[in-house]
Amino acid sequence: MRLAEPVLTAHVTEPNAHTLERYLEWGGYQAMLKALAQAPGEVIETVKQSGLRGRGGAGFPTGMKWGFVPKDVARPKYLCVNADESEPGTFKDHLLMERNPHLLFEGSVIACHSIGAKVAYIYIRGEFYHVQRVLEAELAKAYAEGYLGKNIRGTGVDCDIYVHRGAGAYEAGEESALLESLEGKRAQPRLRPPFPAVVGLYGCPTIINNVETIANVPLIFEKGPEWFASIGPEKNSGPKLYCISGHVARPGVYETSMDVTLRELVYDFAGGMKDGRALKAIIPGGSSVNVLTPDALDAQASFDGLVKAGSMLGSAAMMVMDETTDMVWLAANLTHFYKHESCGKCTPCREGSDWMYKVLQKILRGEGQLRDIDLLLSIADQIGGKTLCPFGDAEIAPVVSTIQHFRHEYEHYIREGRSLVPRAPWRGSGSLAHAH
Amino acid sequence: MTFHPAMPYGTPDWHKSARKLADEGPPFEFTPENRRKLDEILTRYPADRRRSALLPALYLVQDQQGYVSGHAMTHVAEIIGCSRADVEDVVSYYVMFFTKPVGRHVLGVCRTLSCALNGAERLTEAIAGKLGIAPGETDPTGEFTLIEMECLGACDRAPVIMVNNEYWHECQGADDVDRLLETLRTRGVAGLTGCHHVKEK
Ligand SMILES: Cc1cc2nc3c(=O)[nH]c(=O)nc-3n(C[C@H](O)[C@H](O)[C@H](O)COP(=O)(O)O)c2cc1C
Ligand code: FES
Numbered sequence: 001m002r003l004a005e006p007v008l009t010a011h012v013t014e015p016n017a018h019t020l021e022r023y024l025e026w027g028g029y030q031a032m033l034k035a036l037a038q039a040p041g042e043v044i045e046t047v048k049q050s051g052l053r054g055r056g057g058a059g060f061p062t063g064m065k066w067g068f069v070p071k072d073v074a075r076p077k078y079l080c081v082n083a084d085e086s087e088p089g090t091f092k093d094h095l096l097m098e099r100n101p102h103l104l105f106e107g108s109v110i111a112c113h114s115i116g117a118k119v120a121y122i123y124i125r126g127e128f129y130h131v132q133r134v135l136e137a138e139l140a141k142a143y144a145e146g147y148l149g150k151n152i153r154g155t156g157v158d159c160d161i162y163v164h165r166g167a168g169a170y171e172a173g174e175e176s177a178l179l180e181s182l183e184g185k186r187a188q189p190r191l192r193p194p195f196p197a198v199v200g201l202y203g204c205p206t207i208i209n210n211v212e213t214i215a216n217v218p219l220i221f222e223k224g225p226e227w228f229a230s231i232g233p234e235k236n237s238g239p240k241l242y243c244i245s246g247h248v249a250r251p252g253v254y255e256t257s258m259d260v261t262l263r264e265l266v267y268d269f270a271g272g273m274k275d276g277r278a279l280k281a282i283i284p285g286g287s288s289v290n291v292l293t294p295d296a297l298d299a300q301a302s303f304d305g306l307v308k309a310g311s312m313l314g315s316a317a318m319m320v321m322d323e324t325t326d327m328v329w330l331a332a333n334l335t336h337f338y339k340h341e342s343c344g345k346c347t348p349c350r351e352g353s354d355w356m357y358k359v360l361q362k363i364l365r366g367e368g369q370l371r372d373i374d375l376l377l378s379i380a381d382q383i384g385g386k387t388l389c390p391f392g393d394a395e396i397a398p399v400v401s402t403i404q405h406f407r408h409e410y411e412h413y414i415r416e417g418r419s420l421v422p423r424a425p426w427r428g429s430g431s432l433a434h435a436h
Numbered sequence: 437m438t439f440h441p442a443m444p445y446g447t448p449d450w451h452k453s454a455r456k457l458a459d460e461g462p463p464f465e466f467t468p469e470n471r472r473k474l475d476e477i478l479t480r481y482p483a484d485r486r487r488s489a490l491l492p493a494l495y496l497v498q499d500q501q502g503y504v505s506g507h508a509m510t511h512v513a514e515i516i517g518c519s520r521a522d523v524e525d526v527v528s529y530y531v532m533f534f535t536k537p538v539g540r541h542v543l544g545v546c547r548t549l550s551c552a553l554n555g556a557e558r559l560t561e562a563i564a565g566k567l568g569i570a571p572g573e574t575d576p577t578g579e580f581t582l583i584e585m586e587c588l589g590a591c592d593r594a595p596v597i598m599v600n601n602e603y604w605h606e607c608q609g610a611d612d613v614d615r616l617l618e619t620l621r622t623r624g625v626a627g628l629t630g631c632h633h634v635k636e637k
Binding site: 076085086087088089090091093094095098099125126127128129130131162164165166167168169170181182183184185186187202243244245246247251252253283287317319321325330333334336337340341343351352355375378379382426427428429431432 | 443482485488490491492518529533547557564565570586587588601603
């Protein structure tokens with residue numbers, strides 16, 4: 001069933017939507033009280049029934065993840081809300097936290113109750129200082145009204161939520177690197193197993209969930225797991241936020257269900273292409289997933305639908321490119337991102353991203369050779385699957401998939417010494433062509 | 437030695453690793469107010485996990501002094517109870533800590549794909565041209581530092597600029613640069629658009 005109307009973002013454009021007062025008017029915190037009346041095992045069972053899958057990138061079933069937390073250990077347990085939102089193209093958690101923060105708090109308390117945690121940390125990216133201020137002001141109100149803290153609304157449940165601000169590191173969004181960062185270290189991934197659900201923050205069992213995942217939890221208790229499971233295709237249930245940016249007429253966050261197609265997202269929700277130019281390519285799930293061509297427009301924008309189409313839903317960040325886009329330049333732009341953000345722990349990722357960037361720059365300068373295309377693929381092959389976290393797989397996606405779909409553009413660059421696509425008006429003059 | 441036979445790994449051009457030592461800077465101690473703030477922040481973490489307060493402590497240093505100096509790292513290490521090397525390790529990793537003095541306004545222009553598709557390259561070139569500096573530099577008056585940032589998480593308002601790690605300016609074209617610089621010079625960050633979500637309040 002198609003989602004009839006927005007639920008996560010129902011009120012976000014209304015005045016003071018972020019305040020506790022308005023949230024309570026709209027029936028806020030009732031789902032939490034319902035869930036706190038249930039035993040933790042029952043709560044997990046309900047979330048499993050809903051079919052909720054994580055919105056952070058991998059689509060892992062949330063109820064199942066919560067079930068991995070051992071019940072018989074005396075150590076404290078933790079919830080870490082992943083609000084790092086650094087995947088290029090993604091800006092949905094930004095909207096949710098700024099305009100609907102209490103939904104996140106409510107979901108966090110339910111999650112904590114289900115796993116036996118008394119503390120949740122919201123790890124927010126350093127660049128979201130303005131969001132942190134909203135969260136902290138609203139947290140204070142929720143504490144004052146007894147929706148957080150000791151003995152929440154007389155239920156006997158205790159739960160504290162703190163906001164922890166990162167300091168600019170994409171890798172801090174990777175769950176084990178997030179824990180390292182929260183412990184005051186470099187955001188570098190840990191070797192797994194053990195998985196965080198068993199050995200996580202401070203060596204204690206820890207659940208890490210994306211903001212949007214947690215924000216969905218109260219809806220499951222408010223409207224029932226059957227309702228949730230009925231929204232969207234089977235195994236891809238519930239409301240979903242899509243971030244659409246790039247060359248579209250109306251970039252923004254759109255809420256629907258995962259039976260939506262890429263075509264609907266681009267042409268109906270986002271108003272079609274900007275300035276009437278033709279669509280050339282879509283990256284459907286953030287920069288870490290494969291580029292698709294207009295052939296894939298009828299693919300379902302669900303976890304499973306986009307895998308079938310040869311890409312991934314990832315963070316549901318659609319970056320849309322029109323015909324003026326030079327795809328070799330695009331690969332270099334994103335490879336710059338990965339080379340800049342590689343945490344440096346694994347050699348293939350650290351050195352490989354830099355190598356790929358240098359080879360791409362060489363092609364862009366008109367100094368490439370045909371064998372550089374195979375060299376790029378061979379470097380990529382040495383990175384993919386050979387690193388501690390999926391960053392390595394992510395950084396090769398833009399290079400490998402642009403070569404797969406637009407190899408002729410690489411070849412043209414190499415043969416003619418310049419791009420097949422005339423320099424777009426939105427591009428710079430190249431006067432700052434960086435060596436960094 | 438190289439793990440990829442075609443790559444000249446280990447030669448200076450193709451090897452990235454480099455270590456920069458921090459400037460010691462002037463003597464540093466937290467103001468009583470910042471020290472109180474840090475003590476409050478420390479209560480959010482288990483008593484034996486003081487190091488969790490390291491990033492917040494470094495933000496307080498930067499609020500107080502504008503950048504994180506060597507002396508400040510030593511001071512923070514003493515309060516947190518870790519080594520100076522631990523602090524340096526962290527400072528050098530995260531992009532939002534400055535290790536040398538910066539201009540009164542640090543303009544962080546997003547350079548990642550969605551902003552680039554909407555003119556970020558032209559925007560950066562225009563700012564650099566007006567100020568006569570390259571990204572990473574501060575203009576001679578000490579008013580502006582220009583840096584490039586990676587995706588700021590507001591790609592629907594491309595191109596986006598973050599000022600002083602805290603303030604936002606959205607939908608900036610190359611043609612808006614004169615006005616932006618003039619506004620910052622005369623009115624400071626109060627003249628920025630802010631995040632559009634905040635305005636919807
Ligand atoms: C390099 C990298 C960056 C990531 N960044 C984020 C992020 O910014 N936000 C997020 O929620 N998940 C991010 N993830 C995914 C997390 O590791 C983790 O899978 C997710 O937070 C789990 O939450 P979920 O089960 O609710 O989806 C990232 C993963 C990798 C490999
Ligand atoms: S690409 Fe600039 S904010 Fe995302």
